[in-house]
Structures are given as C-alpha cells and as structure tokens.
Amino acid sequence: MRIEYKKKIDYLFKGFLLLTGLISILVTIAIVIVLIDDTVNFFIHPEGGGFPTSVIRFFSETEWTPTFVNKKIGIWPLLCGTFLIAFIAMAISIPLGLLIAVYLSEFAPHSLRESVKPWLDFLEAVPTVVYGYFALLGVTPILQWIFRFFGIEVQGMNALSPGIVLGVMILPFTASLVEDSLRGVPQYLREAAYSLGATKLQTAFQVVIPAARSGILAAYLLGASRAIGETMVVAIAAGMYPNLTLNPLEPVQTITGYIVQVALGDLPFGSFEYLSIFAAGFMLFIVTLFFNLLALYFKSKMERY
Amino acid sequence: MNYKSWEKIFSILSILALLIVLLFLFSIALKLFLDGMHRIFELKFYTSFPSRFPEEAGILSALVGTLYVMAGAIFWSVVLGVPAGIYLEEFGKKGKIARLIEANISNLSAVPSIIYGLLALGIFVYRFDFGESILTAGLTLGLLMLPVIVVTTRESLRRIPRAIREGAYALGATNYELVFHHLLPYSLGGILTGVIIAISRAIGETAPLLTIGALTFIAFLPPPPWENFIEMLKSPFTVLPIQMFNWVSRPQEAFHKNAAAAGFVLLVVCLLLNSVSFYLRYKLRKKYHW
Numbered sequence: 001m002r003i004e005y006k007k008k009i010d011y012l013f014k015g016f017l018l019l020t021g022l023i024s025i026l027v028t029i030a031i032v033i034v035l036i037d038d039t040v041n042f043f044i045h046p047e048g049g050g051f052p053t054s055v056i057r058f059f060s061e062t063e064w065t066p067t068f069v070n071k072k073i074g075i076w077p078l079l080c081g082t083f084l085i086a087f088i089a090m091a092i093s094i095p096l097g098l099l100i101a102v103y104l105s106e107f108a109p110h111s112l113r114e115s116v117k118p119w120l121d122f123l124e125a126v127p128t129v130v131y132g133y134f135a136l137l138g139v140t141p142i143l144q145w146i147f148r149f150f151g152i153e154v155q156g157m158n159a160l161s162p163g164i165v166l167g168v169m170i171l172p173f174t175a176s177l178v179e180d181s182l183r184g185v186p187q188y189l190r191e192a193a194y195s196l197g198a199t200k201l202q203t204a205f206q207v208v209i210p211a212a213r214s215g216i217l218a219a220y221l222l223g224a225s226r227a228i229g230e231t232m233v234v235a236i237a238a239g240m241y242p243n244l245t246l247n248p249l250e251p252v253q254t255i256t257g258y259i260v261q262v263a264l265g266d267l268p269f270g271s272f273e274y275l276s277i278f279a280a281g282f283m284l285f286i287v288t289l290f291f292n293l294l295a296l297y298f299k300s301k302m303e304r305y
Numbered sequence: 306m307n308y309k310s311w312e313k314i315f316s317i318l319s320i321l322a323l324l325i326v327l328l329f330l331f332s333i334a335l336k337l338f339l340d341g342m343h344r345i346f347e348l349k350f351y352t353s354f355p356s357r358f359p360e361e362a363g364i365l366s367a368l369v370g371t372l373y374v375m376a377g378a379i380f381w382s383v384v385l386g387v388p389a390g391i392y393l394e395e396f397g398k399k400g401k402i403a404r405l406i407e408a409n410i411s412n413l414s415a416v417p418s419i420i421y422g423l424l425a426l427g428i429f430v431y432r433f434d435f436g437e438s439i440l441t442a443g444l445t446l447g448l449l450m451l452p453v454i455v456v457t458t459r460e461s462l463r464r465i466p467r468a469i470r471e472g473a474y475a476l477g478a479t480n481y482e483l484v485f486h487h488l489l490p491y492s493l494g495g496i497l498t499g500v501i502i503a504i505s506r507a508i509g510e511t512a513p514l515l516t517i518g519a520l521t522f523i524a525f526l527p528p529p530p531w532e533n534f535i536e537m538l539k540s541p542f543t544v545l546p547i548q549m550f551n552w553v554s555r556p557q558e559a560f561h562k563n564a565a566a567a568g569f570v571l572l573v574v575c576l577l578l579n580s581v582s583f584y585l586r587y588k589l590r591k592k593y594h595w
Contacts, residue, residue, distance in 0.1 A: 006479050013481040017392035020385050021406045024455070027448055028409050032418060034427035083537075096322045105321030107312075116323060118583055123330050125575050127509020129546040130568045133553050134333045137561060139342070168329050177557045199308040201315055222415065229417025231512035232546075236553055256419050256512065263422070269431045277516075281423045285416070292415045 019074060035285055038278030045072055047272040058279070063243040064253075066276035067262060073276070075283055077242035079253030081159065082228055082287075085238060088163025088248060089227040093171050094220060098209075100171070103179035106204045119173040128169070132236030135165040147249070157239030157251035159247065166227050166239070174223035181215025182208055218298040225291035229284060231256035255284040322473060333382065334572060341566030357550065358505040359559035364567055366523040367548035371441070373527060373537065374544055378441020379500065380452035387496060390458025391484060395470075396570055421449050422516025430517050437518040439527060440538040445513050445548035450503040456538075457499025461492035494589040498582045505578035509571055512547040515563050545571050 009017045043054045054073065059073025104113050126217040139161040144154045154160075185208050209216065239251025240261050253261070267274040344350045353363030397403030399438070425445040435441045465488060473483045520541050527540035545567055552564035 009571065010479045010481055013479075013484075014392075014396060017388045018402070020388040021403070023385050024389060024406055024413060024451060025409050025505075027451075028413060028554050029423070030428055031416070031424045034424055034493065035420075038427060078454075080308075085374065099319045099322045100326070103316065103323070107316060107319070113448045114584060116327075118579075119327055119330065121583075122576060122579050123326065125505045125509075125579050126330070126333065127511070127546055127568075127571050127575060129509065129511045129550050129553070130333060130337065130572055133549070133564055133568050136553065138332065138336045168326060170497055171326060199312065201308065225415060226417075229419065230415070231419045232550065234511075246405070258560060259419055259423070260512065260515050263426070263518060267520075278423060278427065281420060285420055287417065292412060293417075296411075 017191040031285070034277055035282040037270070038275050039282040042272070042275035042279040043270050045275055062244050064258070067273050069266075071272070073281070077244040078253060078255045078258055078280060079283070079287075080244050080246070081234075081238065081242065081257070082284075084159050084246060084248065084252060085163045085166065085234055085254060086224055086227040088160060089166035089170060089222065090224055092167025093174055093223055093227075093274055096167075096221075097171050097175040097178060097223075098216070101175045101182060102204050102209070104175075105179045105182040106200065106208060118126070120176065122189035123169075124172045126169075128230065128232040129164050129236070131169050132162075132233045135162045135233050135237035139165055152249065153250050155239075155251055157237065157241075157254045158249050159238055160248040162233045162237040163248065166230055166233055169233065170223045170226050173226065175218035176220050177222065178212075178216050181212040181219065184215065184302070185211045212302075214298045214302040218295040218302070221291050221298065225288045225295070225301075228286050228291065229256065231260060235260040254279045309354050313390070324345065334569075335568040337565045337572060339431070339565075341564075341569050342565035342588055344563055345569055350563075355522055355551075356524075356544075359557060361445060362560075362563055363553075364545065364548055366526060367543050367545045369526050370542040373530075374440050374442045374446060374514075374542060375508060376503060377439060377538075378446035378450055379504065380443055380496060381447025381581045382503060383500060385447070386451045386454030387458050390455040391462065391488070393455065394459040394462040394575055395484070395488070396480070410452050410455055414456075417512075418449055418510055419512040419516060421445055422513030424448075425517045436539060437520070437541055438539045439542045441517055442514055442542060442544070445517060446507045446510060449513065450507050453503040454496075454499055455505065457502070458492070458496050461495025461499070462488060464495065465491050482502065494585060494592065498585045498586065501578050501582040501585070505575045505582070508578070509546050509575060511550055514544060514547055515550070519543055 042081075043058070044051050045054070049057060057073050058075055061072050062076055063072035063074055064077045065072045104116065136156075140154070140156060140158065143161055144156075145160070147154045189207055189211055190203050190254055193207045198207070234254045235257045238254060238257055240253055240257065241251045242253040242258065245252065258280050262273055262277045265273075310542055338345070349361075350363045352359060352365055352366065354366050355364075356362040357521075389410075393403055397406070422445065425441055428439060429435045429441040429444055437446075469485060469487055469491070473487055478486065520543055523541060523543045527542065528536045530537045548565045549567040549571065552560045553565065
C-alpha cells in the first residue's frame with residue numbers, strides 16, 4: 001500500500017474513534033434536551049394551569065395526582081417518598097458498609113478478602129427486579145410478623161422493606177468504594193501510628209478513616225444517588241400511592257415508582273400524563289446530578305499522598 | 306477491657322455484618338428456588354407463551370426477546386464503546402475534548418437507568434418513530450452498557466506496556482495497524498470480560514424497558530433475523546425481568562410462583578455470566594507477562 005493511502009486511512013480511523021467518543025456527549029445532550037423540552041411542555045400545558053401558575057403549584061401543592069380528573073401537581077409527596085426510602089437505605093448501608101470495608105481493608109487475612117469479594121460482586125449483579133420480589137414477598141412478611149409483637153399492623157406495601165433491601169443492595173457498591181479509599185491511605189501513616197503505640201483499632205478509626213474521609217463521603221454520596229434513582233425495588237414493594245409522610249410503615253411512592261406506574265399504562269404522546277413523567281424524571285435527574293457532583297467534588301478534595 | 310478484646314469484638318461484629326450480607330444473597334436465591342420450584346423443573350415453563358392461567362404460562366417469548374434485545378445491546382455498546390475507549394486511552398489523552406468525554410462518561414454511568422428509559426421514550430420511540438420495538442430496546446440497553454465497556458477497554462489497554470507501541474511505531478506501523486495488530490488482540494480478553502459484566506447488568510435491567518412500553522403479553526415470537534431482519538427489529542417484545550415484574554405485580558399467588566421461577570432463571574444466568582468473567586480474568590492474569 002502506498003504511504004499516502006495509509007495516511008488517509010489513518011486519518012479516517014482516528015476520526016472514527018473520535019466520533020464514537022463524541023456520541024457519549026451526544027447522549028448526555030439528548031437526555032438533557034428531552035427532559036427540559038418535555039418539562040417545559042408540562043409546565044405550559046393548560047391542564048396544569050399554564051406557565052407561572054403550574055410552577056407555583058408544582059412546589060406548593062401537597063398532593064400529586066396528574067393522572068386523576070382533579071389534577072394536583074405538587075412534587076413533595078414523590079420527593080418525600082424518594083428521600084424516606086433513600087434515608088432508610090443509607091441507615092442500613094453506612095454502618096454495615098463501613099464495618100465491612102474497614103474489616104476487609106485493615107484486618108481481614110488476604111485469603112478471606114479474595115474469597116468474599118466475588119460474592120460481593122455477584123450481589124451487585126443480582127437483577128433489581130429480583131430484589132423487588134424479595135422485598136415484597138420475603139422481607140415484608142417478616143417485618144409484619146415482627147411488628148405484630150408490638151401490636152403494630154404493617155401494610156403489605158410500605159417504605160421500610162424496600163428501604164432495607166435497597167440498603168443491602170447498594171452495600172457492595174459503597175463498601176468497595178470505601179475500601180478503595182481506605183487502601184489509598186499510605187502505609188507509613190499506619191506505621192507512624194503503630195510506632196506511637198496505637199492499637200490496630202485506634203489506627204483504623206483515628207488515623208486511616210480520617211485520612212480517607214473525603215473518599216468515604218464521596219462513596220456514600222454515590223450510594224445515596226443510587227438509592228434515589230433505583231426503580232424496580234420501590235415500584236414493586238413501596239406501593240403506588242403518593243403519600244406525604246415520614247412513617248416508614250405506610251405505603252409511599254417515589255419519583256421512579258411514579259414513572260413506572262404511568263409508563264405501564266398506554267400514554268398518548270404529548271398528553272399531560274405523558275409530560276408529567278418527564279417533569280418528575282427531570283426532578284430525579286437534578287437530584288441525582290446534585291449528589292453525583294457533590295461526590296465528584298469530595299473526590300477531588302481527596303488527599304493524594 | 307484491654308485492646309485485644311476490643312479488637313476481637315470489632316472483628317466479630319464485622320464478620321457478622323459480612324455474614325448478614327451473604328446470608329441475604331443466599332436467602333434471595335433460596336426464596337426464589339423454593340417459591341418457584343414447581344415451575345423451574347417443568348419443561349413446559351420454558352416452551353410456552355404467557356397466559357391467563359398461571360399453570361400454563363411460560364417464558365418462551367421472554368427468553369427469545371431477551372436474546373434479541375441483548376444481541377442489539379451488545380452490538381451497539383461494543384461498536385460505540387470500544388473505539389471510544391481506544392480513543393480516550395491512546396490518542397486523545399491530553400486534549401480538552403478527551404477530558405470532556407471522560408468526565409461525561411463517568412457522569413453518565415451515575416445517571417439512574419430509568420432516565421435512559423425516558424430518553425428512549427422521548428427520542429427513539431416518539432421523535433425517531435422506532436416504536437416500542439426490539440431496535441429501541443437494544444439501543445437503550447446499549448447506551449446503558451456503554452460506560453462499563455469504555456472503562457474496561459481503557460483498563461485493559463493500560464495494562465499493555467509502552468514498549469509494544471513504541472516497537473510498532475519504530476517498525477513504521479500506522480495507528481490503525483498498531484490498534485488492529487497489537488492493542489486489540491492483546492486486550493481482547495479484558496474487553497471481553499468487561500462486555501460480559503456489562504451484559505450481566507443489562508440483562509436484569511427492567512426500568513428503562515418498562516418506560517419505553519415493553520409489552521408483557523406477547524404470544525408470538527419475532528420473525529427470525531435471517532428471514533426478515535427489518536420486521537424483527539420492528540417487532541414488539543418482552544424480556545425476562547419485565548415478565549417477572551408483571552407476574553409479581555399480580556395479586557394471585559400462583560403468578561408469584563411463576564415470577565419466582567423466572568427470577569431464579571435470571572439469577573442463574575447472572576451467576577453464570579459472572580463466573581465466566583471471573584474465570585476469564587483469572588486466565589488472563591496468567592496469559593500475559595509483560
């Protein structure tokens with residue numbers, strides 16, 4: 001082949017590579033455009049009351065019923081359900097995850113680490129719909145049984161059970177991120193602590209964890225973002241009733257649960273119901289983006305040794 | 306209490322936490338198996354279409370649909386992801402565009418999967434008019450898999466020493482010759498591992514496909530691609546996790562048994578895919594010594 005041809009092919013080849021890289025940016029732009037476009041359409045739709053009114057109603061009403069005849073479009077019940085479940089999930093995931101990560105990175109023998117890791121990886125690969133099944137038909141009956149001793153009736157759909165399941169579900173993800181940042185702490189810091197007479201436990205909790213705190217925080221923020229965006233577990237086990245409550249034993253609906261509920265029906269393109277899932281989705285996108293950016297910020301603040 | 310016993314308490318607590326998590330995994334598998342036992346060992350379950358009668362319902366259309374959709378997803382994610390990974394790792398390293406793409410990809414991987422569903426609903430289904438078809442589903446899952454593929458491609462390229470590249474250039478190789486004759490063959494195993502992990506995630510992905518309106522009651526199979534490729538792409542579909550979701554959300558207990566059986570099949574497929582990727586990674590460690 002002549003050298004000119006080769007050069008031309010090389011240019012084309014590099015161009016092709018760049019093009020495929022740019023497609024990922026295109027995807028992001030498309031996501032943002034679609035969400036913004038249909039959210040704007042939602043707010044100017046006459047059934048929501050037109051532009052300024054609908055935005056005010058979105059943030060001031062306390063009920064979310066865009067699919068009913070009497071339409072209320074307050075986002076708070078959905079946000080409340082989303083954060084309630086995410087909060088329960090984090091309450092499970094933070095202590096357990098920290099315990100496991102510290103143990104695996106500082107205490108556990110190498111062989112145990114190597115044999116546990118694949119199982120944690122697998123836990124991460126279990127389909128979320130399977131977790132949903134387990135939350136509804138495995139965890140909820142157990143919770144009902146336990147709470148009966150205290151004379152409390154738990155409903156078949158509640159926030160607690162998907163919250164617990166979500167907590168365990170995101171645990172391998174957060175634990176491995178936390179472990180990575182613990183391992184990023186250089187050995188000499190540990191040795192300095194030991195030489196001053198600190199025990200292993202003191203070293204772990206007073207030297208290693210503080211040294212890795214930005215990374216740990218970033219890991220949990222990413223975990224929270226996952227819990228907020230998770231769909232199937234909450235769609236199956238949390239109920240389909242937008243409920244402005246902080247009681248974890250009542251059914252709630254999350255943003256993702258609402259999107260699934262509406263998408264299951266047949267929606268005409270451009271109808272108010274159709275647009276409402278984009279408005280809700282836009283809210284979800286903003287919330288998770290906020291958490292992701294915060295995580296990114298803390299990650300960038302991570303000390304480099 | 307002396308520090309030794311504190312340490313012991315901590316270790317016991319941690320191992321307990323680990324056990325809880327592993328027990329959780331074990332009880333999920335056991336629960337699915339026990340609930341779905343009668344259907345799992347029934348051949349009819351795998352060869353019949355969904356039905357109003359729980360005992361006659363099966364997962365044939367879901368299995369076939371999963372196969373078609375995943376084939377599409379693998380195609381799109383590999384065709385778009387591997388070159389993007391090569392570009393980022395080999396050619397665009399210090400450029401502004403490359404850094405933008407990189408930040409963008411790490412952000413994309415943190416976007417909730419249901420947002421991809423909304424993207425697909427808004428763009429592929431309505432604006433491009435692909436409909437609620439296998440093509441749309443394949444594209445959607447392909448985009449979802451993209452970040453994983455890009456990241457693993459980069460990681461396995463990074464493991465190849467500089468000397469290989471310099472040697473190739475010194476002998477007058479062009480960039481594409483370097484990529485096709487050296488980098489791709491050496492990193493193929495790593496990329497394959499990444500693809501398999503991405504598949505095992507995407508195969509259980511339900512939310513984005515629910516959003517684009519996957520049907521659950523499909524009592525026919527899409528035409529085989531060698532007969533009518535376009536018809537196949539345009540055909541409506543269902544996949545295993547959606548079939549399972551449909552069965553879970555019904556009130557009758559008999560359908561829950563079907564859901565459990567479908568979930569167990571899904572779990573086994575995921576476990577198999579994970580073990581294959583684990584094995585590949587292990588083999589790979591042995592194959593190349595740089």
